[in-house]
Amino acid sequence: MRRTEFEIKVWAALKKIPRGRVTTYKELARILGRPKAARAIGNACGRNPDAPETPCHRVIKSDGGLGGYSGGINKKIALLKKEGVKILKGKVENFKNKLYKFI
DNA sequence: CTATTGACGACAT
């Protein structure tokens, strides 16, 4: 499995997300210097080798939607709820509040 | 090199 530099950067950023908070694909793209690569970011997350260890489940869509998860969307929801993040109608409740910005 | 694919985003309808 060849890991590209791009993926490494994405996974590294993921680890900075505090427990109980979330971030968006867009925010990650912005921080990594590729503001329009949100889509590519999502793909990179999916290729993450060591799942729950790298909090790829704390990444959601910019509109509060859940996005997806390699291990099954249910798994993602379970992990988030476990950290105190509530899901309502397929979206993170009050996500703007829990959104983590790398600044 | 080109085509296809996808855990996305912005905007129009």
Next chain:
DNA sequence: CATGTCGCCAATA
């Protein structure tokens, strides 16, 4: 609010 369209980007075939 729900869908559809189009643009973007990196990985793969």
